[in-house]
Amino acid sequence: MQMIKFTYDFELERIEELINASDAKCVGLQLPEGVRTIAAGLVEHITGRTDAEVIISGNSCYGACDIDTGLLNVVDILFHFGHTPYFRSYLSPADMRKVHYIELRSEVDVKPVAEKAVDELEGETVCVVSTLQHVHRLTDVKTILEQHGKKPETGKSPRLMYEGQVLGCDFSAVALPCDEVLFIGSGSFHPAGLALYTGGRVVAADPFTTELKIFNGEAERKKRYMAIARACDATSIGIIIGMKSGQFNLVEARRLKDSAIERGKRAYLIAMNDIIEERLLGYRVDAFVNTACPRLTEDISVEVPVLSAREFEIVLGLRDWENLI
Ligand code: SF4
Incomplete structure (x- = not known):
């Protein structure tokens, strides 16, 4: 069996106890990208000590808001690593009971x-x-x-x-x-x-x-002010709906779309799981608005501005510049 040596506490004993206590036959693992190198070792560790089959989530995992609900539907128990429970409960109580959070506390001396x-x-x-x-x-x-x-x-x-x-x-x-x-x-x-x-x-x-x-x-805010200023001339807007379960906000997307149309702009709803640069290429719009994870917006570099919902409200005249944050 592959030896597992970690910089983080993977709570292996607790995982084993939870699997045995729940008599789980099928176990899901959802790991942040940075620790996926140990996924195979984790599977070997679990299958060597329990009778459960293990399925690793191969999808992106951004945060506590991002439980792999597709995998959750086919496993008896899901271990979600690296986060604490999300404040906005988007899972049913039955699904919540199947999810266990492994915090991954670092053992490194700070x-x-x-x-x-x-x-x-x-x-x-x-x-x-x-x-x-x-x-x-x-x-x-x-x-x-x-x-x-x-x-x-x-x-x-x-x-x-x-x-x-x-x-x-x-x-x-x-x-x-x-x-x-x-x-x-x-x-x-x-x-x-x-x-x-x-x-x-x-x-x-x-x-x-x-x-x-x-x-x-100041420098970080200036970048966002510049993106907002560029979007002020936009006449066609792509409004992104994040399909990750904890980021999905169709109500907000529709509200922004309707407000844009009322102000004479064209607006289109675009749904996607992973909000990354490649997914935004090819659309003929002057700006994007991201209604999912607010921080994804800042990491994307495409030719047109990509704004958060708050930033787009400034463009629409629904929010003052001073109230960006
Ligand atoms: S919305 Fe974004 S920042 Fe917040 S928990 Fe999810 S991935 Fe992390």
Whole structure:
């Protein structure tokens, strides 16, 4: 059997217990892309210890909003890795009972990168936040900041499980007002969103690589203002409906379509699972509006502007520029 060595806690004993307790004959695994390399090892681990057959979800998995409902229909139990339950319940109670969340808490020590980040922090009051993977280590980070004379703060989103936890669509754990934000985690998706949300400076500290990156709120907001300004001349609009179960919002898409048509524009509803650049090519529209995950909009680079629903409301005159966030 393939040996499994992880940087994350995969809660293997709990998985085994849940399978045996539920007498599940068919088990689904849904993993974020970054940890799919261990999918085969996980299957071998489970089949070596239980009688269950295992099916891996091969679809994209963006977040807690993205349970593979197709797979859920054919398995007895589904393990969804890397997220906590989604605040907006889009599953039936029976389906909810079949889904078990494995948080994938990181075992990496955050203290070295926190020590390094101190030199980059310019303000006194620092809001410390993280993704689920490192949120249990924020106390260590705050202790280091205090030792260097900083005042660390952390808030909690009413919609998320842990203090200091952020999602790409929920940054309300940022305790405002603060001089700047220290984000503990990997990638640009969250720190760029935090900079956009706060309009201030964000120091992103990656515990895996110990690299630091700085994100500037003004620069992030300027990018979005430019996209909105470009869309103001658009006469034909593609309104994207995300077909991922937790991102589906047909009511919002229809509302924006009707508002656009009332203002003399042409608007078309386009449904898709994965909102990626390749899916947006070829349409003869002047702008797209994304009614699914709000953060996907910022990562897409096509010739025409791609706006979030809020940003499109500014184009339609339904929202002031000052209320973009
Ligand atoms: S809507 Fe986007 S940011 Fe929010 S949980 Fe889903 S994938 Fe993550």
